[in-house]
Amino acid sequence: MDLQTSLKRNALFAAVLSSFLGPFTASSVTVALPRIGSDLAMDAISLSWVATAYLLSAAAFLVPVGRASDIYGRKKVFLWGLALSNVSSAVAAFSTSGTTLIFWRIIQGMGSSMIFGTGVTIVASVYPASERGRALGIVLTSVYVGLSAGPFIGGVLTDYLGWRFLFFTNVAIGVLVLAVTLWKIKQEWAEAKGEKFDVIGSVLYVAAFTSAMYGLATLPSTRGFSFLIGGLAGLFLFGLWELKVEHPVLQIRLFMNNRAFLYSNLATLINYSATFAITFLMSLYLQYIKKLSPQAAGLILVSQPSIQALLSSFAGKMSDRHEPRIVASMGMISLVIALMLFGFLSERTNTYLIVLNLAFLGFGFALFVSPNTNAIMSSVDKKFFGVASGTMSTMRVIGQTLSMGIVMFVFMLFMGRIQITREHYGEFLQSTRVTFFIFAFLSFLGIFASLARGKIHKRTGNGL
Template sequence: MVEAIDRKMILLITGIAAFITPFLGASMNVALPQVGAEFQPDAVLLGWVVTAYLLSTAIFIVPFGRLSDMYGRRIVFIAGMTATAVFTLMSAVSDTIWLLLLSRVLQGIGSAMIFGTSVAILTSSFPPKDRGKVLGINVALVYLGLSLGPVVGGIITQQVGWRYIFVLNGVLSLIALGFTLWKLKEDVQCAEKAPFDIGGCAIYGIMLFALMYGLSLLPDISGAFWIVGGLVALAIFIWWELRHKAPVVKLSLFVNNVSFTFSNAAALINYSATFSVSFLLSLYLQYIKGMDPQTAGLILIAAPVMQAVLSPLAGRLSDRMEPQYVASAGMAITTVGLLLFTLLSSETSLLYIVGSLILIGLGFALFSSPNTNAIMSSVDRCDYGVASGMVSTMRLVGQMLSLGIAMLTFSVFIGRVQITPEQYPLLITSIKVAFIISAVLCAAGILASMARGKMRKNTSEPVVQKA
């Protein structure tokens, strides 16, 4: 049994890991113009500084989660923290755009090792009655990173340059690595005789690359072809996994485990409905309201600040009552917040906007950590790695889908033209339609969240809902 003092260190280690990645991503978005000014890449290549990281992370999360279940989570987590530290510092000294892109890909692979293990380590280290609380703290640190990223990243970029964003994250990674080597002693592995599913990993990687790359190309027609290719690869992947002795993804988790299936579906829907909110409102505040980026950014942190503050409380609440009810209530509140944004106009007050953001932040806080608690509590101890990886995969795919929906509405109403004052009425229309689609998605997510069933027989014993 892990001692209480060790549990605190595990919470600290996984908390630093949870903070680093969203902080780096959010701060790098602010620094992209300076990166572009230094290396002079075209717009597409500059966009790959962000996309390359997301793709490599998404592709490798589940395979590393599976490896951690088979061979031990500690060793995979340590490898991930090491890779993240090394390649983050490599990004800081990159002297060409291509070296920076390579560093970002390798950094994404390191992050995949962390994502595939950190929640699993946290879940296996705490008893069921405390899982919601600690997962809530973990989620809060994710949103703390999202909240501080644009502010701290902007200050660092303006004062000393974009490279020091990577230096700061590299130092944080080294600190987390030191704590890991010092304190993380206990490991969990499930011995299996069958070889690792390399073929399944390859098909999975091709499938996810095609789907996520296709979503990034929308609304261009080439994006649709990539998505169709990804769906074909998905069919091949299912066929392959059903025939492998030790599949990289146990499809039985989805087929026979109602709680796991619908909790993941709810996560995918929620991220698909909410991730583009800050993107859409950033355009609205700057184009329609005439704000500068810094002022717009300060308004937009209202939602992640609410998420960071309330996620631990929501997680603790899911320890005392069914995650099904807490997460579904959060999804319903988020739906109301999205519906409020469908009424945007050029005359909408800032108080209305901030209030709606706070409502969405409250809803997402109530949804996220209880839903993660439900996913991790619905599987056996030996499947924590795959479950942890699936949580992150749903998040990343949902984020890409959300941006794809936003870009699709822009294509339909505005087209491929520069946004000028003459286009502002069409911009507002496209933003409102995107929020309508998101609200409908979120409403459907309430059904998925409720369909998972109850997670425990009483207040402390989780019970897996079988099909």
């Protein structure tokens, strides 16, 4: 085996393990939320923050971390992220209150932001454009394997050992990824080495983004509007600063002059805004309304990511041969149909129909995500892979945060700050149905964003 082939395999192996870690943690914790809420006396809104705080923190740091990896080394940032994630996960397992758990989820999100983008970036750095779609498809398959294993393993651990063991499992996987990376990956990638890191822009971005997303998640309160307006103003100032600084943390011109990059990231944002909270809602629905155990609910939820895992590599190969916008748009159309069907959920909805619709959602996800990722990474020069991957991951996590924000907003309108008990099941079901119709409408808009990106094949990377 030549050195380049060995490097590609080792980089892919490390990226696969790290890409498994985050989704596994998120999906396993989601299925345990009702038990966490009971043990720590948390209402529906507070439970939402267990997921949202992690996402908000990860999203806030993704762009600065992506730029730092281009300058200081992608493997170095990757390793530090693994270390921070492992430590915060271990401490989170000992949380004695909802506030403490949410705090350590924030720290865990910071570590995850250093893992999210760099794994994909390393793979994109070592694979040529003709093989990149397949490689990214394999990486994304591991994401869905993590999503598949999370609900089942999370349900089993929660039933027999308690939800705290979910975080210990995360530590065990993280330590394995850390060891494999140190042992197998010797090369470093830093195409922007020597350029100055934009500290002012990074601080402005993190503060403004956090303010805007926190404000969105706490609407319709007056405090929520204040934080949202302040955050949006800060992001506007950030954009002006980035256009004038010599080495910006985010290449604004990538959006201004690169149509494929712009619309592919917009499609990512819309897709995750419309889909991320599905697992959260269905986990609550299956355990509260259908009276299933965490283990049984996890088994049902596995049907969606299992189909994604089976088809993602195939979808990636399709995007190497055919235009990613066509394949991805077919996936978005499938999502619209599935989300509309979930808009009619009731107490009497047949469980088999739920499994079939979750599998159909997985089919739509698989057709969208791999081709869309391929389109983003193929639309820029290698020098900007870290920024491109960080931006894509940011759009994903912003979308995930928006998705949870929509759920929290609808819950606040229909339920308020109450625990989900039998007398409030009607309000919960109404909230769930309204949310799914909102998600279906967002996915419908995403079809047009996906189609608008233009052709990717025969396009040379565009640095600006």
